[in-house]
Amino acid sequence: MNSPGQGTPQVKRERRTQNVVPVTIKMINDIQGENLVIGETEVSMVVIVGLIRSVDVSSTKTTYVLEDSTGEIEGVQWETSDSEFDQDRNSSLMEMTYCKVIGSLRTQREKKHIMIFNIVPVIDLNRITTHLLEVLHTSAKIQEIQKKKMNGAGPANPNFNNSFSQQVTQPFQGNVGNMSTDNSHGLSGNQKLIYQIIKLNTDESGIHKQAIYDSTSAKVNRQTVDKVLDDLTSEGLIFTSIDDFHFKTADTF
Template sequence: MNYGYENNQYTTSYGAAGGADGGGFVAGEPQSSPAQGRGGYGKDTVRPMTIKQILDAQQPHPDADFKSDGEAFSQVTFVGQIRSISTQPTNITYKIDDGTGLIEAKQWIDVNSADSESSKMDLDNSNKPKLVEDGYCRVWGRLKAFNNKRHVGAHIIRPITDYNEIHYHLLEATAVHLFFSRGPPSNLNGNAQANGHGNAHHGAGGAGLAQSATADAQLSHISPLGRRILATLKNTPQSNEGLHVQMIASHMGVSTNDVYKGAEELVAAGVIFTTVDDHTWAVLDG
């Protein structure tokens, strides 16, 4: 499935250029671990993110790089639903919502550019998918801040026609967040083997202890309500789409507002993720 990563301009920072097989995150061992702060992860490469991650990114002062999970970035890609479109002589502004936040994407118009003329035609050309209000789109661009308000200067905005791309992007953004915050998956296996000293049983036990310790640390700041919701998600029979908010509330005997509140904690902690819509969650297995 090609989700638009064939353009080599949008080479990612995760080890390979994006292609038809995915958006660029490679779950193999990199040349150096980002957690160790060494090179190989340029800030001008494209990072898949949610809008909340973009809005929560740190910038110590106006001229500093934006950082998320301790890694500098400027180029981002995200998906979302277009809430409004405002066409001005110099730019087209799209307000985009992905369920985690709302941000503006501005596409500047160069009247002398054929590419810009083509971008404007995307709104009107009946022979191709359109960028319309309430439709879904993918954005590639650079994060900017002006007057303490953030927006994305968009290089490309295109409509989404395969809705699997929305779920794929959210999973990829989660995987990249875990990659930068916890290191590559190979680290866990390597630590287990090192602790086992050649004993397969001991190594497996070491990995289990490491996973348990990581899980405990991850949930240390989660409220009792959030932990109950997580237990319900783990222990209730369900399809691969997870559980809807109404089902969780029914199983727990609480209000849907309580479920939303606890689920927000778990999503922010990277423990669960939305599936078919913003009201259905599943557990993100480690």
């Protein structure tokens, strides 16, 4: 029998890369293979802005046919909540209205579609043009960052303010013991606490992991925080934004 600390070494679970990138529908439809890759960066989740051409509602899911100026694709949202908020919001997502979608790419029978994590109506039509500019800007930034890494110019400091944004993430200033934010994902305990800390942060870049450590230091140790972050990421509730140290919730968009 192996004594404690001896025997088969534990394999550290490799953290799945998570990011969210604004794209056009054509970029998705032109994918050769399973995954969308920009430069050398594999895209985990996408954001699109488009027109709802049709809506098909069933007891378990809602299927949207989405269209932008570059193409058409289906988006599927599985029913996970019957809250009045979700019902009211979804009632405004009708045919011939614009929406913003965040989701992950799926392929079924050689046909690509989006598994929708969040979909919201677009009221200001200027958002359509803004999204196209974001697509161009993000693609250019990814290429720029990769060139810097290839040239050895990319800093390894986790506090580095990535060139995706000029904003510096500020630590969460709230009282973690008195949070009352609604929880619609069935979370509890440390998962609920850390999810709400991330959700309440309003910085465009997301909240830095160090700020999460600081906000929970009186209640949760760092090892537990790391595990919760991995679990929430695996469940698709949060994702890393500008680098592997900044986090946002998936319903931010």
